[in-house]
Amino acid sequence: MSKLSAAITAVGGYVPEFKMTNKMLEDLVDTNDEWITTRTGIKERRILKEKGAGTSYMAIKAAEDLIKKRGIDPSEIDLILVGTATPDTLVASTAAYVASEIGATNAFAFDLLAACSSFLFGMSTAASFIESGKYKKVLLIGADKMSSIIDYTDRTTCIIFGDGAGAALFEPNEEGLGLQDEYLRSDGSGRSYLSMNAGGSIMPATEETVKDKQHFIFQEGRTVFKFAVSNMADAAANIMERNDLTDKDVDWLVAHQANKRIIDATANRMGIEDEKVLMNIERYGNTTSATLPLVLSDYESQLKKGDNIVFAAFGGGFTWGSIYLKWAYNSK
Ligand SMILES: CC(C)(COP(=O)(O)OP(=O)(O)OC[C@H]1O[C@@H](n2cnc3c(N)ncnc32)[C@H](O)[C@@H]1OP(=O)(O)O)[C@@H](O)C(=O)NCCC(=O)NCCS
Numbered sequence: 342m343s344k345l346s347a348a349i350t351a352v353g354g355y356v357p358e359f360k361m362t363n364k365m366l367e368d369l370v371d372t373n374d375e376w377i378t379t380r381t382g383i384k385e386r387r388i389l390k391e392k393g394a395g396t397s398y399m400a401i402k403a404a405e406d407l408i409k410k411r412g413i414d415p416s417e418i419d420l421i422l423v424g425t426a427t428p429d430t431l432v433a434s435t436a437a438y439v440a441s442e443i444g445a446t447n448a449f450a451f452d453l454l455a456a457c458s459s460f461l462f463g464m465s466t467a468a469s470f471i472e473s474g475k476y477k478k479v480l481l482i483g484a485d486k487m488s489s490i491i492d493y494t495d496r497t498t499c500i501i502f503g504d505g506a507g508a509a510l511f512e513p514n515e516e517g518l519g520l521q522d523e524y525l526r527s528d529g530s531g532r533s534y535l536s537m538n539a540g541g542s543i544m545p546a547t548e549e550t551v552k553d554k555q556h557f558i559f560q561e562g563r564t565v566f567k568f569a570v571s572n573m574a575d576a577a578a579n580i581m582e583r584n585d586l587t588d589k590d591v592d593w594l595v596a597h598q599a600n601k602r603i604i605d606a607t608a609n610r611m612g613i614e615d616e617k618v619l620m621n622i623e624r625y626g627n628t629t630s631a632t633l634p635l636v637l638s639d640y641e642s643q644l645k646k647g648d649n650i651v652f653a654a655f656g657g658g659f660t661w662g663s664i665y666l667k668w669a670y671n672s673k
Pocket residue numbers: 371372373376377380381457496497500560561562563564565566569599600627655656657
């Protein structure tokens with residue numbers, strides 16, 4: 342019997358209706374459309390406005406989109422992973438709630454937290470469960486309601502992030518398609534440059550932490566930018582070298598949508614043409630755990646069976662890496 346590999350067999354996505362444009366941000370902070378566009382490539386981002394709705398609301402919709410497209414019964418799903426930096430609540434797993442709501446009655450479910458690398462690391466986790474032969478259907482969702490931890494008076498962060506969710510189903514493949522190789526890394530010395538300081542075990546919520554705006558995301562943009570450019574580009578170049586992939590062999594780059602300049606630098610380092618770089622950052626901004634699956638969902642019709650895709654991501658922690666995957670289906 343040939344070796345079992347883990348292939349993506351369906352994708353789904355969801356973004357909220359409400360569009361927050363660069364123009365709208367001009368009314369909130371001292372910024373302008375031209376600055377945001379040239380420095381980040383972002384034109385607008387989606388914001389979840391529904392009262393009482395959290396990350397699970399979007400995760401459920403992305404999962405339902407996938408389930409409908411793939412035509413499976415949710416009770417067939419063995420495992421649900423939700424990659425997120427903004428779980429519905431701390432302690433109770435968001436994934437467990439998502440599983441119940443979509444009717445995945447035979448699944449176990451847990452959250453995976455690796456900031457903007459959550460989906461990338463989740464791909465490795467999902468694939469391992471499939472490759473081991475233990476499970477047949479693993480649903481990986483990346484979802485974040487970043488607007489819940491953004492200070493809309495801070496121009497250095499509010500222009501970047503948006504809300505959204507994406508999902509991918511992993512199933513066994515005997516044709517050699519699916520995940521081929523991975524290069525994943527982390528460096529905890531970077532945690533002070535991109536974090537939300539309060540609300541965790543070091544600094545539980547108090548009146549002071551709220552007053553001091555410590556429950557919002559903080560980032561030292563320039564430092565994060567520097568690390569993101571070098572680590573994401575190095576990881577993608579490394580995965581190409583290890584697998585003897587030339588620029589001609591790579592069909593697509595699916596990179597974390599944090600900043601267009603970071604994606605361009607990665608593509609440049611890989612030596613690939615602009616047409617192979619899949620981007621939707623101009624419409625959604627940085628949706629953290631949702632960027633990679635939302636790119637797959639948006640460009641699904643262009644992906645062909647056998648295509649070589651290089652994934653790359655960088656996030657808080659720091660966490661980063663690259664994955665080489667062979668696409669397994671032609672969309673209908
Ligand atoms: C945040 C980011 C877009 C800022 O771009 P930058 O080119 O690094 O800009 P800098 O931080 O050096 O700031 C340049 C100037 O623009 C100003 N500025 C910052 N935000 C601004 C905004 N929204 N509008 C207008 N001006 C702004 C700064 O105050 C600074 O002014 P100064 O030169 O007078 O001090 C960029 O650093 C970035 O993308 N970092 C990585 C973010 C990221 O990927 N995060 C998630 C990782 S997963």
